[in-house]
Amino acid sequence: MPSRPIHIALNFNDRYWALAYAVMRSVCLSSPARAEVVFHLCHGPLAADHAATLDSIGREFGARLAHYDPEADAGFRETVDRLPATRRFPRIVYGRLLLDRLLPGEVERVLYLDCDTMVRRPVEELYDIDLGGNALAAVADPYHDGIKLGRDIRTKKSPFDSAEPYFNSGVMLIDLKAFAAADLPGRIAEFAATGVLDQLYFDQDILNLIFAGKWLELPWRFNLMLPRKAHESLGPVILHYTGFRRPWLPYSGAAFSRTYRHVMTNEVFHRQLRERWRNWLGGLVGRG
């Protein structure tokens, strides 16, 4: 018997509000079980109009939204204070490492989605799979060797072997009990103490190191990275807009870029674009 409701977690800050809206709307559009979806939104402060737009998902589809501020959790702050953060990888990205702590105790299974994804098939096709006793299911990262070992696939000091499987952490189906048992905060503290943390690439390396041999490999369709136009005919289920082709920008050349705009809705698409340009111009004249 499939487990319901369908719990989906997103991490984002206000800069990515429109992308979060598009991911949620894509999940709801593509699933007949849309009213049984609960979105667990881990984020920092949001502008009022952004929050209102996100909440409209509930009215349009009957899905539920639950909001969490990870920074309000002392355990989150303590763990994330040890970890590097950049503009591209802000502190909020580590929310996925502590989902067992942030989400309510009754949530046993959660699908984590990066906000630069778009879902095209009923999400329950993934949500209901048998994890086979594994802590999580994910798709192998096709760019793993460079991520793990750097230039010439040998220059980076790394705890990883080039031949070992390595997953992308942008789409993960997680068994929260097994996740909690892995004690991620404890392991991160251990990595920090031994110096291993300095060799790791943000959350993805941490997860791969902790869950090595304990994850189920999903078909590539569930997390198609760097999606190009040529991929459209191959039936991808979840598109993951890594790389430089961003469908929330005009003329991106990404797979299903037009579909993405209509999923985001034209009003939100153009609003977020105006905001980006305004911020960019503000940055130029020193009012960023």
Place this chain on the structure above:
Amino acid sequence: MKASTDGPSLHIALTFDDGFWAPAYATMRSVCLASRRRGDLVFHLFHRGLSPAHRATLDAIGTEFGAQLVDYDLSANAAFNGFLAGMSYHKALTNLVYARLMLDQLMPAGISRILYLDCDMLVRAPVEELFALDLEGKAVAAVLDPHRHRAMLGCDFRQNSDLFSFDMPYFNAGMLVIDRAAFAAADLPGRTRAYHEAGVLARTQYDQAVLNLVFKDNWLPLDFRWNLINPQPAHENFEPKIVHYTGPNKPWQLFSRVAFAQAYRHTMTNEVFYRYIRERRLRRLKRLVGR
């Protein structure tokens, strides 16, 4: 495995007008080249205004491969023209597209399975595989259309919710394996007329939308390689079986960037390929000088 009841013959239907004679030739020649049963192939050609010179070129399919060609001049077909009266249609696609909805009426009795192919296709696998296919009781077999969502639901995916939903499987009608009896039982002309009168046709993809609405839950999805939409060079290694040139680039253009562009030219044959280019240029020139 359900065998065809049509004896050894493999019946393939194409619809085209005179402007598409050369792509129709290439599609037929690709079917013959990829098949081990060339002598069993019967091409049913539904055309309108086809010039005698172009029709004569198509005859090469019979002489080169031993396949049979059967002509249906739609301009003289009372049933078809009666159906078209007052019917709305996509201007670029013309109302010829409706012929595929009437195949069960237009084709001779005794044929139980029909393979319909659009003329912008290159077939690379034996079509007999589609005739041996178990349709599992469904009326048609086809391939899911990767660009279906916009076609179904329009702007922001908030239109046509009375007809479609985002998660509804919706096939591309360019390649259809048809069970004739089930196709006939669906009364497509009658249903199309009703959709036209209800104003549904004008806000959807016309014949393709009708087929999807009528055969909802009554079609068998095939692997994407049986109808590869908008084929690009990156697809070549996937060994597509039928390549469907739906995108803006067409393989009959001189410098095309589609998958198998060179293979397409040789399938069309270089003589026909360049003749077709000269004809199109001449036609454009005549339009420019007002003749």
